[in-house]
Structures are given as structure tokens and as C-alpha cells.
Amino acid sequence: MQDIAPRVIEILATQALLDPSEIGPEATIESLGLDSLGLVEAIFAIEEAFDIQVPFNPNEPGQGGFDTTSVASIVAAVQGLVAGKAA
Template sequence: MADVTQRIREIIAEQALRQPDEIALDAGLGDLGIDSLGLVEAIFAIEETFNIAVPFNANEPGKSDFDFSSVGAIVRAVEGLIAARAA
């Protein structure tokens, strides 16, 4: 699902004010300078782009089953949500 990876890198890059090729899969969102508002905006963009619902509660950011630990973790979680939707 290279398209998923590239599109998520583009979404994260937009929030981090960087180029997509500067977004490493092992980078954490905090390392990229993305704050909580940027995270919420990225989640909305991911949901809209892939027509999925990301399990995230902005009032309880640490209590989500969705892994936000790195860009690669986000890619894997989105791929899982896409696969679940298709099943």
C-alpha cells in the first residue's frame, strides 16, 4: 500500500510545514513539530482521504487504540482500518 504511505507522508508534511520526502517513517509527530492541533487536523485529513474513522478522542489523546507513536505506526494503523472496512 505504497499509496497509503505516500499520502500519509503528504498529510503529515503539510502539518509539519515540510516536504513529504523529509518525513521519515520512524519519525514521531512531536519530533516533526506537530502539536495537538496539528494532530487533530491530520486525523481529519486522514479520515477524509481514506474514508475511514480514526478512533481518537481529542479530550483523551492517550487513550486511543490507534498507534500515533510514529509516522510508520500511523500508516500501519490506517492500512488496518482500510482492510477492516473492505472486509
């Protein structure tokens, strides 16, 4: 589970055209410069990387229980989905 955070940060960095070292847990999607398309592409990459289904609706980002307010919240949500898949 500890390799989830670096992989999620790497995916977000790729989408935001940033170096992973520039992304901290408190960073927001907006501060990374990701628009809605970039966020959707990052979520697709996260789904593929971890073989999970992310409950995210780009038309209603606040719904679905997948918190995209910060890098830390995305990492926590992915950790929960991965743990749920393993159970």
C-alpha cells in the first residue's frame, strides 16, 4: 500500500506536466493546473495502474465518494479502493 502515493503523484505529475517532486500532498487539482479533461485522464490512468473502478462522474465531481480536493484526498481514496478490492 505504501507504493500507492508515489504512483498517484507520478500519474498526476504526468498529466500536469510537472516533476513529481513539485507535488505535495496539500496540492489541489487547480494548483497543479489540471482542468477537467486532465483530471479525467488522470483518473483513467489511476484506474489502469491499480486495476480499480473509480466512482467519479466528471459532470458532478463532488458526487460519487471520490474526493479530488487535494493530492492527499486522491491518494486516500485510491488506497481505500485498492484495499476494498483486496478484501
